[in-house]
Amino acid sequence: MATNPVVPPASALRWLGVVAAPAALALAFLWAGGWLTPGRLTQVGILDALREGGGMQPGFRRNHAKGVCVGGWFEGTGNAAGLSAATVLQQRRVPVVGRFALAGGLPFQADAPAKVRSMALRLMPPDGREWRMGINDIPVFPVRTPQEFHDLQLASRPDPATGKPDPARMRAFRAGHPWLQPAMEQVARRPLASGFADDTYRSLDSFLFVAANGMKTAVRWAMVPVRPVMPADGHADDHDYLFRQVIDDIHAHPLQWHLMVTVAGAGDAIDDPSRTWARDDRQIDAGTLTLTTIESEEGGPCTGITFDPLVLPAGMAPSGDPILSARSAAYMRSFFLRSGERAAAPAVTPGMTATPAGTKDNKS
Numbered sequence: 001m002a003t004n005p006v007v008p009p010a011s012a013l014r015w016l017g018v019v020a021a022p023a024a025l026a027l028a029f030l031w032a033g034g035w036l037t038p039g040r041l042t043q044v045g046i047l048d049a050l051r052e053g054g055g056m057q058p059g060f061r062r063n064h065a066k067g068v069c070v071g072g073w074f075e076g077t078g079n080a081a082g083l084s085a086a087t088v089l090q091q092r093r094v095p096v097v098g099r100f101a102l103a104g105g106l107p108f109q110a111d112a113p114a115k116v117r118s119m120a121l122r123l124m125p126p127d128g129r130e131w132r133m134g135i136n137d138i139p140v141f142p143v144r145t146p147q148e149f150h151d152l153q154l155a156s157r158p159d160p161a162t163g164k165p166d167p168a169r170m171r172a173f174r175a176g177h178p179w180l181q182p183a184m185e186q187v188a189r190r191p192l193a194s195g196f197a198d199d200t201y202r203s204l205d206s207f208l209f210v211a212a213n214g215m216k217t218a219v220r221w222a223m224v225p226v227r228p229v230m231p232a233d234g235h236a237d238d239h240d241y242l243f244r245q246v247i248d249d250i251h252a253h254p255l256q257w258h259l260m261v262t263v264a265g266a267g268d269a270i271d272d273p274s275r276t277w278a279r280d281d282r283q284i285d286a287g288t289l290t291l292t293t294i295e296s297e298e299g300g301p302c303t304g305i306t307f308d309p310l311v312l313p314a315g316m317a318p319s320g321d322p323i324l325s326a327r328s329a330a331y332m333r334s335f336f337l338r339s340g341e342r343a344a345a346p347a348v349t350p351g352m353t354a355t356p357a358g359t360k361d362n363k364s
């Protein structure tokens with residue numbers, strides 16, 4: 001004997017329709033925030049670890065917090081145009097907005113020779129296909145994955161008793177990650193340049209250049225200073241000596257770097273920024289960066305943006321390096337937070353007067 005299927009009343013179906021969409025949205029938010037998968041690494045988890053490892057100040061970047069805006073232009077040589085169809089690499093001049101900074105979350109920290117220095121750039125060709133990058137003055141990145149980055153922040157967080165990383169915790173991190181030993185040693189033993197102006201800044205992560213015919217080539221790049229490199233010389237008497245020096249330098253004359261693109265050889269690790277590439281890889285001088293202006297972050301053109309490494313023009317693409325998408329997500333979250341907070345006046349302004357070291361609170 002056939003039975004009639006049970007049909008839910010029309011009103012129940014209507015109610016299901018009304019609640020299903022908001023419920024799915026709420027679940028998506030909970031998932032994105034990591035609430036449904038507590039072990040999963042999220043933007044929030046990474047920024048929490050950065051705060052513990054490097055400190056933070058409301059209204060400032062959650063990493064590379066102490067900085068200054070710069071401006072100028074980039075002039076391509078056209079030498080890399082065969083590997084990438086990006087218009088920014090053609091033989092022409094494009095305006096640039098940039099930023100020099102020190103790594104760490106403390107915008108009032110004291111300058112010191114061994115602190116990691118960075119250059120960030122936004123290259124803006126007239127067709128709108130812009131290229132953003134954040135590049136650091138270390139030879140390799142000390143970790144391979146976002147999880148290792150997170151764990152290193154926690155391992156290196158300052159011990160409240162000493163204000164320095166706990167050596168036992170760092171030893172334990174190194175013992176648990178023996179494959180990172182060569183990278184950490186290279187970072188610790190790198191030669192130090194005297195200031196921002198004679199430093200070399202590297203992409204560390206790898207990217208793909210995509211030619212007009214679709215051919216993909218794995219590359220890294222570096223901004224190599226035109227001026228000779230002088231040895232580092234700490235200025236114990238000046239809390240902001242690195243920034244003061246670069247302000248004086250830019251006011252005196254334009255500063256220039258060559259964009260040197262390195263083409264990956266057969267044995268080079270594309271997806272692992274902790275590994276160096278072969279010394280005899282092909283190098284291409286792709287253009288010259290010229291910086292001519294410098295201004296405070298307060299209202300400056302580098303403040304209301306992120307230098308997200310995944311803002312790439314047609315002709316460039318991300319490699320499989322897992323750090324890249326974590327960076328993009330963390331920069332977005334940092335921007336979201338700092339944009340909603342009231343910031344104190346930044347430490348670095350082109351008109352600042354000398355402040356003896358030790359007279360400012362390095363922790364703020």
Ligand code: HEM
Nearest residue numbers: 061063064099118120134135136149306326330331334335
């Ligand atoms: C998982 C790894 C990483 C995380 C979580 C991370 C996180 C961050 C965050 C949160 C900011 C502040 C962004 C903002 O508010 O605009 C930042 C800035 C920066 N990061 Fe990273 N970062 C990572 C890896 C790297 C790597 C590999 C480089 C390579 C060269 C790099 C270079 C920079 C630079 C240059 C800045 C300063 C940009 C500026 O001046 O605005 N970071 N990072």
